[in-house]
Amino acid sequence: MEHLPHATGGCVYIVGAGPGDPGLLTTKGARFLSEADVVFYDDLLDPRLLELAPGTCERVYAGHRGGRPADSTRRQDELNQQLVEAARAGRRVVRLKGGDPYVFGRGGEEAIALRDAGIPFEVVPGVSAAxxxxxxxxxxxxxxxxxxxxxxxxxxxxxxxxxxxxxxxxxxxxxxxxxxxxxxxxxxxxxxxxxxxxxxxxxxxxxxxxxxxxxxxxxxxxxxxxxxxxxxxxxxxxxxxxxxxxxxxxxEWFEGRSLFGRRVLITRSREQSRPLRLMLEAEGGEVFELPLLHLTGPENPAPLETALSELEHYGWVVFTSPNAVRFFFDPLQESGRDARALG
Missing domain, CATH: 3.30.950.10 (Tetrapyrrole methylase, C-terminal domain)
Incomplete structure (x- = not known):
């Protein structure tokens, strides 16, 4: 995304998030989301989209979805004012909307409110549900x-x-x-x-x-x-x-995938679950992560350090898991050596 512009403070980015599949978010929308100070997001959006925002980013639920309840005009006016105030505070503001902001998304109303308040804004079109x-x-x-x-x-x-x-x-x-x-x-x-x-x-x-x-x-x-x-x-x-x-x-192609309609729970550590999650989602599964493992190095690293210093005395090194490989090679590389030390 190096060719894309960066978000600037005091500006509101009205970003279309697509209709549901988080993979349909545009790269430009992802760039602005990754640099946001505050995100105002609608109902029905996939929560994984919010994970693209920085950890320090404030996330504000805007609660918009189809139809117009009796108080929708009042709530929209309140949201418009929140967008204006956040921008005036110099923050990088993302207004994250389902689908495309200008297709039954009330994005035009928000843009007019920003214009009337003298707030610069940019619209990032989204993939419309249509x-x-x-x-x-x-x-x-x-x-x-x-x-x-x-x-x-x-x-x-x-x-x-x-x-x-x-x-x-x-x-x-x-x-x-x-x-x-x-x-x-x-x-x-x-x-x-x-x-x-x-x-x-x-x-x-x-x-x-x-x-x-x-x-x-x-x-x-x-x-x-x-x-x-x-x-x-x-x-x-x-x-x-x-x-x-x-x-x-x-x-038809989407609903015929092998895991479509199935819910899959991954209990691996969060650092290691992403490749498996992507593979399962590609087959149509709805994937949830519940990390039950937290991997750390040995409490007493001395035996491993001793073994690493005496590798020439060993004929075999047996790894029982990918994690064992990582915990072996990380200190080996920190000592200035690599796989060639195995002979």
């Missing part, structure tokens, strides 16, 4: 011969009262990606059918997209409400409507 979640479910947004357009819409309001023109979206065709619509799935499906979309139109509901807990349901507009209700599918859910959904059978 693209990543369907891709992890094996559903392309566009596909030659099936869909040449993709429309993003929020579904958290009742279609009968919402500002969204569902009838117009029904006539538009193509792929429809619906954010925050799980509570209104039935009403949305009915509104689309009433607007002219066929009840047999393929539809998918994807819960916890891009994460090891991902759950994908296939249905049609006519059966979507019942299918989600029977599965008790709850937020966070992204819904996709359109003929592209039928490509899942051929393009």
């Amino acid at each position: 693209m990543a979640v369907p891709a992890y479910a094996g559903i392309p947004l566009t596909h030659r011969g099936l869909s040449q357009t993709a429309t993003l819409v929020t579904g958290h309001e009742d279609p009968e009262a919402a500002e969204v023109d569902w009838a117009a979206l029904a006539k538009l065709g193509g792929t429809l990606v619906i954010f925050m619509g799980s509570r209104n799935a039935g009403a949305i499906a009915k509104a689309l059918v009433a607007g002219g979309r066929q009840a047999e139109t393929p539809a998918a509901a994807i819960q916890w997209g891009t994460r090891p807990q991902q759950h994908t349901l296939l249905a049609t507009l006519g059966t979507l409400e019942d299918t989600m209700s029977e599965a008790e599918l709850r937020s966070p859910v992204l819904m996709v409507v359109g003929d592209v959904v039928e490509q899942r059978e051929a393009l």
